Amino acid sequence: MNAQLNDAELAESAKATEAAPATTRRDAASIAALHDAEAADVHVSVDDVDLAAELTGADASTTASPDVAEYAMRLGDDALILSQRLGWWISRAPELEEDMALANIALDLLGHARSLLHYAGTATGRSEDDLAYWRDEHEFRCAWLFEQPNGDFAHTIARGLIAAIYMQELYTALSASTDASLAAIAAKSVKEVAYHRDHAVQWTLRLAGGTEESRARMLVALTDTWPYIDELFRDDELHERLGDVAPLPSSLRAGFDEVWSAVLAEAEIAERDYVNPKVGHSSGGGRFGNHSTHLGPILAEMQVLARRHPGATW
Amino acid sequence: MEEARRVAAAVVDPEVPVLTIDDLGVLRDVRLEGGTIVVTLTPTYSGCPAIDQMRDDVLLSLTAEGFGDVRVDFTLSPAWTTDWMSEAGKAKLEEYGIAPPTHRAGERSGPIPLSLGVQCPRCRSLRTREVSRFGSTACKSHFECLACLEPFDHFKVH
Ligand SMILES: [Zn+2]
DSSP, X not given: OOOSOOXXXXXXXXXXXXXXXOOOOOOHHHHHHHHHHHHTTOEEOOOGGGGGGGTTSSOTTOOOOHHHHHHHHHHHHHHHHHHHHHHTTTTTSSSHHHHHHHHHHHHHHHHXXXXXXXXXXXXXXXXXXXXXXXXXXXXXXXXXXXXXXXXXXXXXXXXXXXXXXXXXXXHHHHTTOSSHHHHHHHHHHHHHHHHHHHHHHHHHHHHHTSOHHHXXXXXXXXXXXXXXXXXXXXXXXXXXXXXXXXXXXXXGHHHHHHXXXXXXXXXXXXXXXXOXXXXXXXXXXXXXXXXXXXXXXXXXXXXXXXXXXXXOOO | OXXXXXXXXXXXXXXXXXXXXXXXTOEEEEEEETTEEEEEXXXXXXXXXXXXXXXXXXXXXXXXXXXXXXEEEEOOSXXXXXXXXXXXXXXXXXXXXXXXXXXXXXXXXXXXXXXXXXXXXXXXXXOEEEXXXXXXXXXXXXXXXXXXXXXXXXXXXX
16 A cells, blocks of 8 residues: 555546546526526525525524534534545545545535534524635634644544544534534534544554555654644633533543544554654644644635635536 | 325435435425425435435425425434335335445444445345445445446445
């Protein structure tokens, strides 16, 4: 297994992607029919941009409190930024199956982000698109893990492994939230995150047990990514105020550690192989809008089209 | 009402056109609210792009049949599961060349992935191999048959 991508593979996978089935699009006939129906003055509630208005779960008319909105924004931003990062791999992954796997994971995460940010936006009358495209860097609330660059394939897998184990613990606990909308989103998301975790676990085992090269790269990736774990489990005043609405991040740590240790033991990786005591944990202030240098560029790329052509649809 | 339900239930999944949204378990409810037909759908996967199309198709089918006042609502809860897929739907899937979900969706726990035998929809062999957990759409994984050597899609247990 060679995680590095050469030009021939890149070209091959790009070709294969072109041949892949196109995503669902409404055909011209159905759009025309829709317009005819509207012209005939029937009361058809079609509002394309507002689909997510009712994807927040229990009750479409629920409005999040400011604290719940802040919390939903943190989770929504984690999912959104990781989704945007993973999208880069499409046509560039080591094999066609990986193109599709990473694209599927990105799509799931985008779905979670859409529900969470929609719900967050109800507190201030903003849509999920307003929040994704019109906030600046300091207004984002993602943890530093999710904004880390893709690196080589091993770095993407190491980041994905930490993210998926964390999200599975989080959404499992959040399914029991006293907030019905958060509980519904979490119960939906946890089933999908389970696939993401399987994917990351399988690749961690393959890379760690593959060639000397793949194992060495996996260890470098874990060493580089490990410092961003700690930020995910830090409690702050918001969590204290939320009470039974959301689990304390610190309460998720034991569950995370159990899975993390089991996977690394299976991969025959010891803590000393990736923990560098001279480096320590990241200072990670993402929950308060203090970000690493990596967030700005990815936001610029993600937001440029919406800002350049406000209201554009396609 | 019966008629409205029949029309809504006949709308097909744009990604797997042999299945109706009723077979798939996406159609949760059809009811009359005042003078409005209210149809409730639930998405399969959070990011599934087909849900927009299903919503439009439900509206179009009902208005084409003369129902003037129609609304489509969405719900996330309870979360969709392949347990809701009808037996007729599973048979149609297999005939179409997609291996249906193999078992009921249970609680998943341990970190080590497990997968059960999936039967090739073409030659019925159980000697198959999962190529990728992620197939052409979010709801399918990609398999190959070691007996007849054909690749095929499997509708994942979810
Ligand atoms: Zn076969």
